[in-house]
């Protein structure tokens with residue numbers, strides 16, 4: 001059983017539960033609060049990267065699969 005769980009939110013961040021260490025591109029630890037649930041941005045719009053700041057909701061972020069579904073549904077001839 002894993003000690004860390006990463007949940008991919010459908011239209012939001014990666015939520016990490018469990019003890020982890022996050023390091024930057026130079027291997028330096030990114031300060032985090034031990035025991036606190038983390039949310040990492042995957043929409044690219046956060047002003048507090050690598051953490052989610054809720055901006056995904058404001059920009060209408062859709063996961064790739066959901067974005068493709070919406071594109072397919074809006075294509076000419078689909079009745080949308």
Ligand code: FES
Pocket residue numbers: 012013014040041042043044045046051052053054055056057
């Ligand atoms: S996923 Fe939340 S701000 Fe990017």
